[in-house]
Amino acid sequence: MASEFEHTPSSRNPLHRLRKSIAVRCLAGLIVYVALLALVLWGINRASENLFDSAFPSMETVLTYADDLEHDRFDALQTQALEHCKIVIFDGDGTRLYASSARAAEKIHASDLDLISEYDEQSFYEVFQESAVDGLHYRIVQCTYSLEDGFTKRITAWCELDENLTVVAGDLFADRGALTQREFDFLQGIYSAQMSVERVSYQTVDGEERILVLAAPLVSGIRYQQVVDEANRLPLLAAPVALVITIGCAWYLVGVAKRATRPLDRAINAYRRGEEQVDAATDVPTELVPIYDNFTDLMDELREAREDSQRIIANISHDLKTPLTVIYGYAQAFRDGRVPPEKEQDYHRIIGEKALAASELIDTLFAYAKMEHPEYAPNLEPWRVDELARSVAREAEAQVEQAGCSLFVVPEGASLAQAARGDESPGTAASNAEPIARIDRQLFHRLLMNLISNACAHNPSGTSIYLACEVDAGRGLVRVRVADTGTGIPDHIASHAFDPFVTENAARSTNGGTGLGLTIARRAAELMGGTLTLSPNPPHPCATEFVIELPRCTKE
Numbered sequence: 250m251a252s253e254f255e256h257t258p259s260s261r262n263p264l265h266r267l268r269k270s271i272a273v274r275c276l277a278g279l280i281v282y283v284a285l286l287a288l289v290l291w292g293i294n295r296a297s298e299n300l301f302d303s304a305f306p307s308m309e310t311v312l313t314y315a316d317d318l319e320h321d322r323f324d325a326l327q328t329q330a331l332e333h334c335k336i337v338i339f340d341g342d343g344t345r346l347y348a349s350s351a352r353a354a355e356k357i358h359a360s361d362l363d364l365i366s367e368y369d370e371q372s373f374y375e376v377f378q379e380s381a382v383d384g385l386h387y388r389i390v391q392c393t394y395s396l397e398d399g400f401t402k403r404i405t406a407w408c409e410l411d412e413n414l415t416v417v418a419g420d421l422f423a424d425r426g427a428l429t430q431r432e433f434d435f436l437q438g439i440y441s442a443q444m445s446v447e448r449v450s451y452q453t454v455d456g457e458e459r460i461l462v463l464a465a466p467l468v469s470g471i472r473y474q475q476v477v478d479e480a481n482r483l484p485l486l487a488a489p490v491a492l493v494i495t496i497g498c499a500w501y502l503v504g505v506a507k508r509a510t511r512p513l514d515r516a517i518n519a520y521r522r523g524e525e526q527v528d529a530a531t532d533v534p535t536e537l538v539p540i541y542d543n544f545t546d547l548m549d550e551l552r553e554a555r556e557d558s559q560r561i562i563a564n565i566s567h568d569l570k571t572p573l574t575v576i577y578g579y580a581q582a583f584r585d586g587r588v589p590p591e592k593e594q595d596y597h598r599i600i601g602e603k604a605l606a607a608s609e610l611i612d613t614l615f616a617y618a619k620m621e622h623p624e625y626a627p628n629l630e631p632w633r634v635d636e637l638a639r640s641v642a643r644e645a646e647a648q649v650e651q652a653g654c655s656l657f658v659v660p661e662g663a664s665l666a667q668a669a670r671g672d673e674s675p676g677t678a679a680s681n682a683e684p685i686a687r688i689d690r691q692l693f694h695r696l697l698m699n700l701i702s703n704a705c706a707h708n709p710s711g712t713s714i715y716l717a718c719e720v721d722a723g724r725g726l727v728r729v730r731v732a733d734t735g736t737g738i739p740d741h742i743a744s745h746a747f748d749p750f751v752t753e754n755a756a757r758s759t760n761g762g763t764g765l766g767l768t769i770a771r772r773a774a775e776l777m778g779g780t781l782t783l784s785p786n787p788p789h790p791c792a793t794e795f796v797i798e799l800p801r802c803t804k805e
Contacts, residue, residue, distance in 0.1 A: 341458030653710030708735025737792035
């Protein structure tokens with residue numbers, strides 16, 4: 250029975266299968282989980298950067314407000330990140346447009362711009378200390394990087410100062426003659442003992458020139474360590490958030506697993522209630538479809554097995570009830586003294602026949618149960634199949650004759666079709682391969698006896714029964730054929746001939762058999778590694794032909 254899922258149109262839709270896939274759901278959950286963790290890490294990193302920017306602001310911090318600067322929105326610079334900085338902005342003519350504080354306006358003038366190095370190193374100063382005859386001298390070099398490669402440093406001007414900061418040589422600052430200590434500090438990028446200074450030039454959206462001077466706090470070892478310690482505490486603060494995200498992801502994955510098993514749970518409950526249709530198939534995850542199909546197939550098999558068990562019990566009860574009822578009735582008649590003396594022998598004979606029939610039924614059921622047990626192991630040994638077949642034929646002769654039938658063993662080298670037609674012409678040459686197979690003698694005996702007994706029991710007097718053995722060397726098989734010229738098996742019976750308790754007798758009288766003969770025969774063939782089949786085209790004039798195929802082996 251195919252599972253309902255296989256008949257659901259949406260189950261064949263790739264998008265539907267993708268949406269129902271456990272792997273896709275778990276992958277989506279993991280992607281979200283990783284994305285959230287990455288977001289947390291990004292937040293920690295961003296917070297750490299903001300912490301350092303706030304503690305140690307630089308020109309990069311100022312340039313984050315580039316859009317505001319280009320629109321002369323100077324109020325945007327009034328932020329906590331820049332609260333410890335001094336910022337002054339001039340236009341192209343040297344007019345001050347903005348100062349972050351009165352102190353900044355007082356200390357930084359347009360005349361100082363030439364002394365302050367450019368942030369982008371388009372123009373910067375390098376100061377070297379040298380010893381001279383008259384004392385300590387300073388060499389100041391104005392530099393820029395080549396526009397061609399951006400790496401080659403070029404000197405555009407220079408000067409030499411004595412220890413009093415008087416210009417003694419060079420073309421740089423020749424118009425000043427001497428520098429003040431404040432101007433000399435500006436050349437070195439120092440605004441004060443605790444602050445550095447630098448400038449950057451930019452244009453507004455209207456193309457107007459602007460020059461921004463920034464004096465920012467210098468980095469101290471103690472303050473830097475404090476900021477590092479604060480930054481190291483940020484991951485600890487983020488740990489609870491990461492834990493909550495992890496718990497959420499685990500809860501989601503557990504939910505995916507639970508939802509994946511719900512269709513199976515519904516199917517189990519449906520089968521437990523005896524419902525035929527299970528409407529949970531469309532919810533089955535893609536990866537569990539084979540398991541769900543196998544489960545529903547197994548449940549169908551179990552249902553069929555349960556129905557078979559109920560049918561077996563009913564059939565056994567019916568088949569045993571008839572002889573036991575007869576035995577009980579006749580025994581009651583003897584006990585009540587109602588049996589005429591001239592009928593006593595007939596009554597005793599009938600009681601014996603019915604007891605024998607009940608005993609044979611019980612033996613058959615025992616054999617069927619034993620062979621169906623999963624731990625049953627046949628005793629397989631190499632035997633010549635033709636010799637065992639002839640031995641069974643000799644034993645069955647009495648039963649065949651009593652039924653008014655005839656049993657013929659086809660000679661070696663002749664075909665069953667020739668024997669059935671009475672063709673006395675020479676058959677094909679016998680094969681050099683010996684008909685040897687690994688056989689359990691008891692199973693093989695029961696197999697052949699059941700087939701011969703069936704042919705006798707279900708056919709009229711005068712039926713001819715044929716037994717033939719041949720070797721199929723090409724396929725490595727030993728083949729045994731049992732055919733008869735009787736009435737044949739009706740089509741409605743043939744398709745279920747090997748099912749238990751299938752007989753022609755709808756009333757299931759004991760004379761019609763138990764319906765286990767062919768079932769036991771097929772099981773015996775399977776236990777020996779072979780097969781038993783009903784031939785769809787028996788050789789003329791036979792009406793029925795059973796074919797046993799066993800794997801051929803060599804003598805050990």
